[in-house]
Amino acid sequence: MASLITCPHCGVRPKEEFTVRGDALPQRPASHAPDEAWHAYVYLRDNVKGVIFEHWHHVGGCRRFLVVERDNVSHAVLSVTDAALFRRPDVPGEDAQASAGKGLA
Numbered sequence: 001m002a003s004l005i006t007c008p009h010c011g012v013r014p015k016e017e018f019t020v021r022g023d024a025l026p027q028r029p030a031s032h033a034p035d036e037a038w039h040a041y042v043y044l045r046d047n048v049k050g051v052i053f054e055h056w057h058h059v060g061g062c063r064r065f066l067v068v069e070r071d072n073v074s075h076a077v078l079s080v081t082d083a084a085l086f087r088r089p090d091v092p093g094e095d096a097q098a099s100a101g102k103g104l105a
Contacts (some may be wrong), residue, residue: 003069008082009062017060024053024067025088049073055083 003015023045029037049072056068065083070076 003077005056005068005077006080007058007064008065008080009064010058011018013061017058017096018056018066019059021055021065024055024083024086027088051078053086053089056080068094 003017005015026041026045028048029041043095052070052072054068054070056066058064058066067081067083067086068077069079069081071078
């Protein structure tokens with residue numbers, strides 16, 4: 001059985017229409033940031049087990065970028081949000097921001 005993803009623009013679609021673009025949580029440093037900040041942004045990532053946020057691109061549909069909240073153990077999709085509306089969840093050590101409305105998968 002094919003896995004299905006609920007695109008907030010196109011509705012329920014097969015996962016094969018999407019490409020995964022990577023972790024959605026790292027914040028890009030300012031252009032004048034020190035080299036250490038850029039090194040950390042590009043190369044240093046946590047490899048967490050459990051719920052993660054990823055950028056996905058709906059290449060076979062609306063071509064929008066989405067943020068998919070997914071459990072990387074069970075591969076269950078918990079929510080899908082248009083990337084333009086995504087607000088970072090509470091991350092330790094960073095300012096808290098409220099989550100945007102989510103299209104559940």
